[in-house]
Amino acid sequence: MKLLIVEDEAKTADYLRDGLAEQGWAVDVARDGTTGLHLARELDYDVIVLDVMLPGMDGFAVLRELRLRKQTPVIMLTARDRIDDRVHGLGAGADDYLVKPFSFIELLARLQALVRRGRQQEPTELQIGDLQINLIARRAFRDATRLDLTGKEFALLALLAQRRGQILSKTVIAAQVWDINFDSHTNVVEVAIKRLRAKIDGPFRNKLLHTVRGMGYVLEAREGDEDDDAPVAGRGSA
Amino acid sequence: MKRVRDLSIAQRLAAMFALAALLVFALVGVALYHVLQTQIVRYQHAELATKLRYVVGSVALCETHERWLKVEDKVQNLISSDRSTKVWAWSSNPDYRIGDAEPTISGATSRRDLGMGRLLLPGAEYPYRTLQELVPALGNRPAVRVSVAIDSKPYVSALRWFTLIMLALGVCGIALVALLGHWIARVGLRPLQRLSNEAQTLSPSNLSQRLQPTELPPELGRLTGTFNGALDRLEAAYTRLDAFNADVAHELRTPLTNLMGQTQVALSRPREVAQLEDVLQSNLEELERMRGIINDMLFLSRAGQGDIALDRVCVPLAEEVAKTGEFLEYLLEEVGMQLRIDGAVDAWIDTSLFRRAMTNLLHNAVQHATPGSEIVVELRGGDAAHSDCGTGARVAVRNHGAGVPPQHLARMFDRFYRVDAAREHRGERHHGLGLSIVKAIASLHGGTVFADSREGRTTVGFSLATPQPHSPA
Numbered sequence: 001m002k003l004l005i006v007e008d009e010a011k012t013a014d015y016l017r018d019g020l021a022e023q024g025w026a027v028d029v030a031r032d033g034t035t036g037l038h039l040a041r042e043l044d045y046d047v048i049v050l051d052v053m054l055p056g057m058d059g060f061a062v063l064r065e066l067r068l069r070k071q072t073p074v075i076m077l078t079a080r081d082r083i084d085d086r087v088h089g090l091g092a093g094a095d096d097y098l099v100k101p102f103s104f105i106e107l108l109a110r111l112q113a114l115v116r117r118g119r120q121q122e123p124t125e126l127q128i129g130d131l132q133i134n135l136i137a138r139r140a141f142r143d144a145t146r147l148d149l150t151g152k153e154f155a156l157l158a159l160l161a162q163r164r165g166q167i168l169s170k171t172v173i174a175a176q177v178w179d180i181n182f183d184s185h186t187n188v189v190e191v192a193i194k195r196l197r198a199k200i201d202g203p204f205r206n207k208l209l210h211t212v213r214g215m216g217y218v219l220e221a222r223e224g225d226e227d228d229d230a231p232v233a234g235r236g237s238a
Numbered sequence: 239m240k241r242v243r244d245l246s247i248a249q250r251l252a253a254m255f256a257l258a259a260l261l262v263f264a265l266v267g268v269a270l271y272h273v274l275q276t277q278i279v280r281y282q283h284a285e286l287a288t289k290l291r292y293v294v295g296s297v298a299l300c301e302t303h304e305r306w307l308k309v310e311d312k313v314q315n316l317i318s319s320d321r322s323t324k325v326w327a328w329s330s331n332p333d334y335r336i337g338d339a340e341p342t343i344s345g346a347t348s349r350r351d352l353g354m355g356r357l358l359l360p361g362a363e364y365p366y367r368t369l370q371e372l373v374p375a376l377g378n379r380p381a382v383r384v385s386v387a388i389d390s391k392p393y394v395s396a397l398r399w400f401t402l403i404m405l406a407l408g409v410c411g412i413a414l415v416a417l418l419g420h421w422i423a424r425v426g427l428r429p430l431q432r433l434s435n436e437a438q439t440l441s442p443s444n445l446s447q448r449l450q451p452t453e454l455p456p457e458l459g460r461l462t463g464t465f466n467g468a469l470d471r472l473e474a475a476y477t478r479l480d481a482f483n484a485d486v487a488h489e490l491r492t493p494l495t496n497l498m499g500q501t502q503v504a505l506s507r508p509r510e511v512a513q514l515e516d517v518l519q520s521n522l523e524e525l526e527r528m529r530g531i532i533n534d535m536l537f538l539s540r541a542g543q544g545d546i547a548l549d550r551v552c553v554p555l556a557e558e559v560a561k562t563g564e565f566l567e568y569l570l571e572e573v574g575m576q577l578r579i580d581g582a583v584d585a586w587i588d589t590s591l592f593r594r595a596m597t598n599l600l601h602n603a604v605q606h607a608t609p610g611s612e613i614v615v616e617l618r619g620g621d622a623a624h625s626d627c628g629t630g631a632r633v634a635v636r637n638h639g640a641g642v643p644p645q646h647l648a649r650m651f652d653r654f655y656r657v658d659a660a661r662e663h664r665g666e667r668h669h670g671l672g673l674s675i676v677k678a679i680a681s682l683h684g685g686t687v688f689a690d691s692r693e694g695r696t697t698v699g700f701s702l703a704t705p706q707p708h709s710p711a
Contacts, residue, residue, distance in 0.1 A: 101529050152564075178565040182594045183530055185672065186601050191568040214522030 001115060002026045002044070006036030006062065007051040007077070016049065019104055020111075033057030040066050047114050049107070050094070052078040060092050067093040073114040077102070105167045105215055112166065126161045129208055129221030131200065133161050142204055152177060153196050160209065160219035169216040193217055247430075248423035255419030256412050263408035267401075274400055278393045283354055286369035290386045292316065293325055294371050297384055301377025303333050310336055322389035324359075324366065329382040341385055343368050357387050364391045429454050433462065445473045485654035489531050489669055493524035527669070534671040538653065541678035548682060550586040550705055552627040555617050558589060559633075562596040563615075566604065573609040581617035585631035585702050587683065595679040598672040599635045599698060606696065607637035616699075627704065630685070634699030642691040650698070651677040651687050676700055 003025045007013040010031075017027045028043070030036035033054040040048055040062070048066075052059035059076055066072070074093070079100040090097060096110050126133040132141045138154050140147040149157060155177045160168060170189040174180040177192075193209065201207045210218050245253070293316070296309045313325045313336055326337035343355040356365040366387035375381045436449050448469060451462040504517040540546050556579050563570070563577045570577055577600070596615075603613045616634040642650065649655050654670040677687045677700070684703030691697070 101525075101532070103526075103529075152567075174565070179561070180565050180593060180597065181590055182597075183533060184565070184594075184597050184601070185530060185669075186566065186569060186597065188565055188568055191572060195568065213519040214526065 001046045002028075003111070004028045004030065004036065004039055004043075004045045004048045006030045006033065006040075006048065006054065006059070008032060008054050009051070012051075015104075016107075020108075023108060025111075033059065033062045037062045037065050040072060041069060045072055047073045047075065047111055049075050049077060049111075052076055052080070060088065063092045063094060075107070075110055075114065103169055103171075103215070105169050106172065109163070109166065109168070109172055112163075126158075126164070128161055128164050128219060129206060130204075131161075131208055131221075133158060140200070142200060147199055149196075149199060152192065153199065156192055156196055157200065157219075160217065163219075165218065165220045167212050167216045167218045173217070247427055248420050251423035252416045252420035256416035259412040259415035260408075263411055267404045267408060270404065271397075271401060274397060278397065279354070282367050282388065282390065282393060283369070286354065286367060286386050286388055289316065289323060289325070289388070290369050290371055290384065293327070293384050293386060294373055297327060297373045297379075297382050298376065301379055303378065306334055306379065322392075324387040326385040326387075327382050328385070329380045331380045334379055334382055340383075341368070341387070343370065343385065359387075362389065362391075364389065364394050366390060429458055433458060437465075440469075442476075445476055482653055485670075486531075486535065489654060490528060493527045496524045497521050531669055531671070534669075534675060538671065538674055538678050541675075541682055544682075546591075546682060548588045548591070548705075550588050550683075552584055552586050553589065554582060554584050555587070555592075555631055555633065556582045558587070558592055559596055559615050559617070562593050562600060565593075565597065566600050569601070569604055570613070573604060573607075575604060575607060575610065576612045577615065578612055579615045579617065583617045583619045583629075583631045584627045586627055586705050587702060591679045591682065595676045595700065596633075598676050599633075599700075602672055602698065603635050603637040603696075606642075607639040611638040613637050616697075630704045631702045632699065633702070634688075634697050636695060636697045638694055639696060641694045642689070642696055644691070647689045647691060650689050673698070 001024070003020060005013055005016050005020075005027060007016065007029070008031050013029050013031065017029050020027050028039055028045075030039050033056050036048075036050070036054070037057065050059045050062060054062070059078075063074060063076070066074070073095045075096040075098060076094040077098050077100060095114055098107060098110065124135045126135065130143050134140070135158055140149060140154065140157060156173065159173065159176050171183060173189050173192075174184060178188075193211070197209045201209055206221070208219055208221060210220070210222070212218060242250075293309075293313060296312050300306050300309050309327075313327070317323055317325060324337075326341050328335055328337065328340045341357050343357050353369060355368040355370070357368045358365045367390050368385055368387040370383060370385040373382045373384055433449060433454070440447055440449075448466045449462045451459050451466070454462060500517050500520055504514060509517075537546075559579050563579070566577075600613065600615075607613060614636045616632075616636060618632045618634075619629045646655075651673045653674045655673075673687075676698075680687050680700035680702070684705065685701035687698075687700045689696075689698045
């Protein structure tokens with residue numbers, strides 16, 4: 001998947017390029033608005049990451065010019081998060097908006113969501129290792145054992161399974177599972193993960209639910225990875 | 239040209255004094271002028287009447303032409319002794335006449351008392367004043383009309399002089415009044431000048447400086463009091479801001495210190511990958527902490543500037559509280575606490591902000607309550623038992639625990655304020671902004687916060703006002 005980053009701040013542009021390249025994206029970087037606009041018009045990208053504050057031609061102008069010809073999905077980045085900025089960006093045709101400082105996995109999740117948009121429906125049956133999830137019946141099995149999950153636990157598991165292999169931050173999990181769209185400064189997500197882990201991984205040798213300390217959680221089958229992290233790493237465990 | 243609003247108070251007062259003086263002088267002048275004029279007319283009449291009686295007396299006794307000649311002599315004497323007097327006697331018989339022709343007198347009235355007329359003689363500057371009488375015939379003498387005239391020049395010029403002097407005195411008087419007025423105003427306004435000088439010495443470097451209200455007239459004393467009150471409020475706000483900056487710096491300094499220190503230690507010698515990963519992960523936690531603080535600070539700052547758009551809907555609060563309770567369910571379970579919602583009320587709220595406030599309040603309650611106890615969320619309508627969207631609402635969260643000492647209650651909602659001064663707190667993410675955010679959300683909804691604690695029962699909550707009709711959503 002091809003992605004263009006238009007960002008003048010070298011460090012930001014570099015880490016985004018490296019990080020996204022590692023995630024399997026083909027990344028081009030433009031250091032100013034004019035180059036960015038040129039590349040965006042001439043080449044076909046799946047998604048564009050566009051900074052607002054750019055030398056020469058700012059992000060809004062780039063977006064306006066681009067929209068005259070192309071409908072490539074665009075995520076705007078800005079350090080300012082005034083509401084009128086947000087409205088301005090979305091009004092000018094941006095598809096999403098991220099406020100600095102944003103977390104890398106947040107950006108990743110949003111990029112994937114944008115690219116996924118418009119694709120065929122998600123499957124109703126998911127299989128990760130020996131974990132089977134039926135989203136319609138709301139049932140989960142490991143091997144042949146049915147897992148006894150509460151409603152919220154199933155919602156959490158379904159979210160992780162649908163985005164398997166992706167790190168989900170606590171913020172994303174709180175928003176998707178509980179509809180809590182702000183930083184709650186609580187360890188609810190950690191506790192919930194701990195409970196889910198006890199149920200889906202507890203009795204089994206092959207661990208599927210992993211903690212990425214400081215970033216979030218990921219559900220994936222890691223072959224031959226027997227000594228995964230302790231139930232919940234870090235001081236945050238309650 | 240100075241406009242009126244550019245004039246100083248002293249100048250305005252001087253101008254107003256001058257205007258008042260002008261009015262007074264003009265009134266007095268007009269009155270005096272009239273009195274003088276009336277007196278002059280009376281005096282003229284009296285003089286004319288005396289002269290007329292003298293001539294008429296002689297003419298009346300004269301019955302022959304012989305006697306008439308003596309009358310003529312008498313009249314000649316009268317005229318020559320007073321050059322400003324003229325006398326005519328006119329009859330049908332040319333022998334009984336004095337003067338060249340009958341004078342044409344204008345304006346003579348028929349009034350008995352003041353039958354005065356005017357006569358303009360060739361070469362005379364001012365008209366003469368006249369008085370006349372008809373003397374009936376006697377003996378040979380026919381009826382004679384006797385006319386006496388006096389020159390009005392002395393009287394008119396006297397009146398002119400009087401007017402001129404009045405005008406001159408008036409102008410001088412007005413000028414004097416204006417000058418004195420200006421001086422008086424300046425003297426009177428001296429305390430104001432002093433106050434102004436004093437106010438100029440106020441500087442941000444000494445915030446506790448105040449204006450001296452002593453030795454000031456009562457009007458300025460009140461002004462000074464008001465002004466000092468404003469200074470008090472500014473000082474309080476400034477001090478708060480200052481303390482706030484210090485708190486922010488402190489709060490950010492701690493994670494920064496950890497970040498720098500850990501990174502430097504890690505880089506000071508070769509490390510295992512696992513060790514470096516550990517440092518990076520720890521750093522990420524510190525960074526997340528900083529991001530949390532910055533985001534909350536921005537939220538508070540924008541809420542303070544009214545920069546947050548509310549998306550208010552009318553919903554049953556109990557449902558929203560229950561959803562928040564569901565989110566915190568695991569935390570409650572861990573400490574064996576129960577959440578009970580007491581009451582039902584509908585209110586206009588921004589659900590996301592309301593949940594944020596509820597999360598903070600409930601989290602706060604969980605952290606300070608005795609494990610195993612019950613947390614009660616009390617929902618009440620703005621007025622008594624009504625439960626519709628028109629009355630506003632009151633949300634109170636009550637827990638049982640150690641309680642909050644009274645001196646902390648009022649400040650609980652201050653930014654970064656912590657009851658435990660040693661900054662020890664359960665839960666790493668707690669940085670003392672939670673209740674400030676509750677307060678900000680309450681005021682965004684036109685409400686306030688309250689806190690009460692007695693006998694281990696602590697109640698913290700907020701109120702919500704009904705939005706004005708023009709902004710219901």
